[in-house]
Amino acid sequence: MLLTTTIATAKSNNITNTQVSLNLKNALVTDVFSAIENQTAYTFIFDNSITEIPQKVSINSTNEDLQTILKKISKQSGFQFKILNHTITVLNSRExxxxxxxxxxxxxxxxxxxxxxxxxxxxxxxxxxxxxxxxxxxxxxxxxxxxxxxxxxxxxxxxxxxxxxxxxxxxxNSLNEVVVTALGIKREEKKLGFSQATVESESLAQTAPNNWSSGLKGKVAGLNIVSSGSGPMNSQQITLRGNNSLNANGNNALIVVDGVPVNSEMTTSGSSNAYIGEDSPIDYGNGISDLNLDDIENVTVLKGPGATALYGSRAANGALIITTKSGKKQKGWV
CATH class of the missing domain: 2.60.40.1120 (Carboxypeptidase-like, regulatory domain)
Incomplete structure (x- = not known):
């Protein structure tokens, strides 16, 4: 980077006769200017574009003329200097x-x-x-x-x-991500006109849930799970985007396993007769609790009637499309 020097004729020897001693390492260029101002009669002028650049320089000189020091600064920082009388204007050469x-x-x-x-x-x-x-x-x-x-x-x-x-x-690879939609139809994710979310088996198993559906908590927006207990065989009620019906069983999302809808209603006994003695209600679980977490490859959550129109009124509250693991063809090795 060239050093541009413009000075008046009467002052042509002043900058070469001005001696400066500096010992600065990785110092901000503005700190170097201040150190030179403290030892000389020269003043540096620069705009914000100079201070915004965290440019650092290292100068080690003893009784060296100011012109040589400015050349060293210019070489390290890329700045140019224009000198008029005792004013040094710093120019940003980043352009x-x-x-x-x-x-x-x-x-x-x-x-x-x-x-x-x-x-x-x-x-x-x-x-x-x-x-x-x-x-x-x-x-x-x-x-x-x-x-x-x-x-x-x-x-x-x-x-x-x-x-x-x-x-x-x-x-x-990223553009052609395929998701499983209604009736097992595979479509590219970017071409879908409705909201969906896919949760892989690795994500489900992160929390080691007793029931696989508990692994969906906090991973799908708008999904709510209500369980009658904390055991692995307790019934699970899954709703999407809130309740739409006064009927307790009319808010469940449809559960589809490999294209086959399963029962997601609670199976119990004695709930309409008594709550004590031999007729106390017993929760026998539902189709959700019958699934093994280790058998699930991924779960695709289809939200809203637009996404599940092919299933009819059963899926008016959305659907969970569960794909189980299956064998894959690959090269063997020894």
């Missing part, structure tokens, strides 16, 4: 390290909102509606990391002064 570019997909369409970060720093920006971006670099030989939802991130070398054209490839 010389400005990188511009355009981010597109494989079809050449711009990607608005893509993130562009200078690798290893917090310096970044995002693209505009036309996929264009402009970023002032803070380091030499910087690299840019470009990311966009649904696309594979890319890291490239920054080239200031050149308009970069960056093409991102679609992340097929």
């Amino acid at each position: 010389q390290k400005l990188v511009k570019g355009k981010i597109m997909d494989e079809a050449g369409l711009p990607l608005p909102g893509a993130t562009v970060m200078e690798k290893g720093t917090k310096n970044g920006t995002s693209t505009n509606f036309d996929g264009m971006f402009s970023l002032a670099l803070t380091e030499e030989n910087a690299e840019l990391t470009i990311s966009f939802m649904g696309y594979i991130s890319k890291t490239i070398k920054a080239k200031p002064g050149t308009l970069l054209e960056i093409v991102l490839q679609e992340n097929i």
Whole structure:
């Protein structure tokens, strides 16, 4: 980085005759300016763009002329200095390290909102509606990391002064996530027009619940579970988005296991006769408690009648589509 010096003719020798002694290591450049001001008659002038940059320099000199010291600062920080009389104006030369570019997909369409970060720093920006971006670099030989939802991130070398054209490839694995909907129909998640949530078996087993349905608590928005007890065989009542009926059994979500609806109503005895003696009510559990947690591969929660229209009125309160584990074809090894 070149040092620009402009001084009056009558003062041409002042800066070279001014001796300064500094011993600063990893000091903010503004602290270096203050140390020079304390030892000389010169004053530094700079704007907020200088103070906002956490630029640090190391200077170790004894009775060295000010012009040489300014050259050292310029080499480490990239700042330029303009000297007039006893005033030193600090200029930010970051505009010389400005990188511009355009981010597109494989079809050449711009990607608005893509993130562009200078690798290893917090310096970044995002693209505009036309996929264009402009970023002032803070380091030499910087690299840019470009990311966009649904696309594979890319890291490239920054080239200031050149308009970069960056093409991102679609992340097929993330775009083609398949979920099981009503009647076991598999569809891509991005094409669904209703709310759904999928919980994998690993997530269900995190809390080691007595009943597998208890593992859904706190993992699906709008899902509420009411249990008659805490044992593994107690009946579970699962509702989605609150109660819609005054009938206690009219609020349950439909439970479907591998395409077969199961009974989710409570099976009990004596509840309508007596609450003491031999006729006290006994909870025999329901279809939910018959399932083994280790047999479940994932649970897809379909919310609202729009998601479960193929099941008719039984699924007016939503449905839980349970897919059990099955054998998979894969290469053997020895």
